[in-house]
Amino acid sequence: MASSTKPRQLGRPVSIVGAGMSQFGAFPGKDSRDLFVEAFQDMLDHLDQGMDVQDIECAYVGNYSSDLFEHQGHTAPIIADWLGMTPVPVTRIENACASSSSAMREGIMAIASGLYDIVLVGGMEKMTNLPTEGVTDVAIKNHENGALNPKAQFNVTIQSLADRRVARAQQRGLPVPEYKDEMDFLNDPQANPWIAWPLRLYDCAPITDGAACVLLVASELAHNFTDKPVHVIGTGQASGRPLHDADELTSLSAAKIAASRAYEMADVTPDDIQLAEVHDCFTIAEIVAAEDLGFFSPGEGPRAVDEGRTSLTGDKPINTSGGLKAKGHPVGASGIAQVGEIFHQLRGEAGPRQVANPNLELGLTHNVGGTGGTCVVSILQRG
Amino acid sequence: MASSTKPRQLGRPVSIVGAGMSQFGAFPGKDSRDLFVEAFQDMLDHLDQGMDVQDIECAYVGNYSSDLFEHQGHTAPIIADWLGMTPVPVTRIENACASSSSAMREGIMAIASGLYDIVLVGGMEKMTNLPTEGVTDVAIKNHENGALNPKAQFNVTIQSLADRRVARAQQRGLPVPEYKDEMDFLNDPQANPWIAWPLRLYDCAPITDGAACVLLVASELAHNFTDKPVHVIGTGQASGRPLHDADELTSLSAAKIAASRAYEMADVTPDDIQLAEVHDCFTIAEIVAAEDLGFFSPGEGPRAVDEGRTSLTGDKPINTSGGLKAKGHPVGASGIAQVGEIFHQLRGEAGPRQVANPNLELGLTHNVGGTGGTCVVSILQRG
Incomplete structure (x- = not known):
């Protein structure tokens, strides 16, 4: 019965045939169900061969704390209702920041168990309605990538942030900082204050509203959805x-x-x-x-x-x-x-x-x- | 792909080989992890053939709102830590009052998927640290059953509650109510006040601290644990x-x-x-x-x-x-x-x-x- 002896395999292979994501950012007028609907619609709009929402048999929703952030627990059936999926079984998974990847595991096992063929897995968080605040080479790289991602909250490079700061100072007639490169900007304690050593502001991920989802299916059915499945x-x-x-x-x-x-x-x-x-x-x-x-x-x-x-x-x-x-x-x-x-x-x-x-x-x-x-x-x- | 055509079957059968439960009630000195440990220990103490905790490969924890009730989210790995089960994968499931039965489904599918053989599923809630308050034939019957359950919060019949009320009045020199039967007691608006028609106080489940767990295993392994498994x-x-x-x-x-x-x-x-x-x-x-x-x-x-x-x-x-x-x-x-x-x-x-x-x-x-x-x-x- 020792658990360490095996690389276990799934009873049935599982594939991903669709993925969607809401805009990430700060959205005062939206709550988490709005964001999930946005992610779901994005997924539906980009499915290679479309689908009938009624074919989804089961869903998992990763969410950390709608309880504290939105004063709403038991969010899974609310999402099902807003997607028009009631009465499919739908369950909320909470493992803090790992909530939606834990949810994905449940979706994978639900298919591998033989109980379901087509499972929606997603996650969402509405965070900016609570008050909070919140670099190095990693920051520069990830901002460069984010600048190429139209759904990113910081769809902007660190260099652009530096340029904006210079421009703002010029507009306001304030002393204009001179940054010889991005790292110089990141080392400016005015532009990038310390949060807790060794972390400055731009070392920290932001507070974000957003949702994302994927569609998992039994691999033998993947061809019904796409010619380009991605297998788990x-x-x-x-x-x-x-x-x-x-x-x-x-x-x-x-x-x-x-x-x-x-x-x-x-x-x-x-x-x-x-x-x-x-x-x-x-x-x-x-x-x-x-x-x-x-x-x-x-x-x-x-x-x-x-x-x-x-x-x-x-x-x-x-x-x-x-x-x-x-x-x-x-x-x-x-x-x-x-x-x-x-x-x-x-x-x-x-x-x-x-x-x-x-x-x-x-x-x-x-x-x-x-x-x-x-x-x-x-x-x-x-x- | 229609989901309505099948009674689906699990890829592998699953059995229950152990069950434990903490005392249910109001426990100011305990938090939810204490209660879960109590339920787990109760299960271990009553396993027909004992087991090594290290054989548990995966766990699910049903919990509605540790966030609001105890100011603690991400409770699953805390439970794993207190049970000495780290680093097994452990996931919190939240579906309000159906949290732990939803958790059980995840445990069933985890085994049926082929990924795990031995899975702990439980749930807990610590509720009495928040202020709140909380009949008919069902109340009488369920209190009679509860009086036979040593772990019940109301380990007492409605008749006993009526007798106590009479005795208290006598002790205090107050007018002594006369109840000709349990229903008469339940119809006394002093003893059993209205909460919201048609529900009186004794029509409502109480606010309770408690935990419970079961051990699920692949049926082919059940004989390693007991001669009397119960199959899902x-x-x-x-x-x-x-x-x-x-x-x-x-x-x-x-x-x-x-x-x-x-x-x-x-x-x-x-x-x-x-x-x-x-x-x-x-x-x-x-x-x-x-x-x-x-x-x-x-x-x-x-x-x-x-x-x-x-x-x-x-x-x-x-x-x-x-x-x-x-x-x-x-x-x-x-x-x-x-x-x-x-x-x-x-x-x-x-x-x-x-x-x-x-x-x-x-x-x-x-x-x-x-x-x-x-x-x-x-x-x-x-x-």
Whole structure:
């Protein structure tokens, strides 16, 4: 009965045939159900062969805290109602920032169990109605990617932010700062104040409203939806103890274990992964993630970023979407938004941020809840 | 691709081999993780052949609102930590009062998917740290059952409550009420005040702290745990629209659909079910549930209760545990506590509240979230 002896396999293979995402940002006039409907409509509009909403048999909604943010619990059947899907079974999954990737695992298992063929998985968070505030090479890279993502909350480069600051000072007749490059701007404590060392403002993911969803189907049915399915070939999830009990601060044990399970199931190695969306809630978290995933040796992550290896044109592009940092981080939606980005990249439809590699086949998502209490890793393959 | 044509079957059968429950009640000194540990320890103490906690591969935690009640989200990895189960994957499921039965479905599908063999499913709620307040034949019956359940919050009959009230008046030298029977007590507006017509105080389930859990395993492994497994032969879940959009007020569409799916999967009829735990958050809800489940025709539920058909010695015992009404209703724990009661009854180990039928084989649970936004029905069979 030991659990460690097996790379387990799903009883039935599962594929992704559609992905949608709302605009990410701050939307005072929308609540989370509006955002989910927007993501769902975006998915429907881009399904290769369309579908009847009534064919969806089951749904999962990742959401961290509609309870506190919107004073509304039991959100899953509300989403079902707004999508016109009642009475399909629909369940809310809450694992903090890993809520929607945990939801995706439930969708995968629901299909693999034999109970369902067609399952909608999504997530959403409405966050900006609460008061809050909230860099380095990772920030520069992810803002460059975000500038190529029309749905990103920060659809703008760090250089543009610097230029805007200069222009504003000139307009207002204030002393005009001189920035010789982006890093110079990021080192200006006026432009980029300290939050908590070593993190400045632009090291932190923003507070974001947004939703995202994907459509999972039994692989044998994928051809009914698209000629370009993306298969889920690996999934791993692990829990972790609180950060104050962690063995080290530059690695998350849950991430390493979840990754290991996903690699085993997919029968691939970190070197096989061609691009990844990782949980860059803070710039340093992207580097920790890249090392936990085995892309780089411990301590080698920063140099890989410096050398451009994780940029759009590097050998291991990371967070081509702009990541949580620039795309935005609506907690309950982030995991599925990551999956959506890999889906689009593997299908060659990521537009100006498309990774150039013509042999793109394998991508990975890495989504963390809390301070590593939950981590979910998915490995996706072009069909 | 139509979803209506099939009674779907699980890819692998799933059995229950253990069940535990904390004391239900008001516990100012405990929080939800304490309660979950208590339920887990209770389960371990009563496993027929013991087990190594490290053999558990995955866990689900049903919980409605630790966010609001305890100011703590992302509770699943905290539970894993307190049970010594880190790093197993663990996920919180929130579907209001149906949270833990929804969690059980995820556990069932996790095993049926082939990913796991041994899965812990539980739920908990810590509710009494928030200020709140909280009959008929159903109340009398369920309090009689609750009086036989040592873990029930109201481990006392309505008759005892009447006797206590009389004794208190005598002690204090106040006018002594005379109650000729339990119903007379329940009709006393001083003893049993109106909450909202037609519901009085004793028609309403209480506010409760508590936890419950069960151990699910792939049926082929059940013999490693017990000679008396209980098999999950049917599971159904459905969502429902808000009550103000319901077609009728004396039936929940989600309950009828969830039951229909579970009956189809189990290939049984309502008449085959020998006992049930149903969601009696209010006394009238038990009657609505019994009718939605097809035990009695619409409008016939009250007479069935009057005639004693749903009592411990009737032909269709309902809520032998005391139900939510007398056992208590810790929201996120209630669904799994229902499953635990059926587990114990089918194994003939329910003590003084054991149903007498020597051929007890089939039981059912019915768990509702919100005003019918979610309903989950499970059908369990003695192995």
